[in-house]
Amino acid sequence: MSQPRTSGGENGERYASLTGPLQQRGAQCTVEWGLSDFYVHAQLPDGHALVISPPQEPAAPHPPSAWLVTLHTDDQAFVRVVYDSGDTGPDHGDAGDVTALLAALDQVLDQHALPPRSPAEPDVAIADHPFHGVLAATSDPDRGALAILATHSWQPVPRFDVYRQRPGTGRTEALQRVAATVTALQRAGFTVAVAPALAREAAARRRLDPTNSSALSPPSPPGGMPLTSVARRQGR
Known part of the structure; x- marks a missing residue:
């Protein structure tokens, strides 16, 4: 049974550390149901989209121990793997580190000409x-x-x-x-x-x-x- 997409609630809060920084740079984010867990769909202004997912098949406990990020075109065609910190991925040394994940995402947003975040005082x-x-x-x-x-x-x-x-x-x-x-x-x-x-x-x-x-x-x-x-x- 498919699950509805969501932008808030418990699952929205679970991924707030990703959706917040992405939205600050102009990406439109939703949290959607995948094969066995929720993932973040980040729509970019030029029509491309990023799919940012914890392990699926099987799902892993949260916080995730790894992340997979893929880039797609506006017709949902796969373009490339942006980041993979799974056991066999090129970024496996980062494991579930959200800081490293955000750094990789920022590189993609730079490539697609999204504006930088406005200066703000961190917590x-x-x-x-x-x-x-x-x-x-x-x-x-x-x-x-x-x-x-x-x-x-x-x-x-x-x-x-x-x-x-x-x-x-x-x-x-x-x-x-x-x-x-x-x-x-x-x-x-x-x-x-x-x-x-x-x-x-x-x-x-x-x-x-x-x-x-x-x-x-x-x-x-x-x-x-x-x-x-x-x-x-x-x-x-």
């Missing part, structure tokens, strides 16, 4: 600080981002509205926590900006570690926003 920004190491700041502490930061061992810095890893955390562990934190925040629907150099270093460390099943790809923070632009001294 959480993460960057290096010369004295405190890796810091995180949130622009909306009441939405639950702080609980996710605490789960991944981020602690408040006295007198500042920023958070750092506990004292004594080594660089390798800090980079692993950055990647895990970004993944957890995005799965919860938060937008995250990571300083490009830090994102590249975290991605490289995770790909060198064979025990990690996902990898952080360097995202493009809106306007290259530095952490200092959202770090505020309390009381000001």
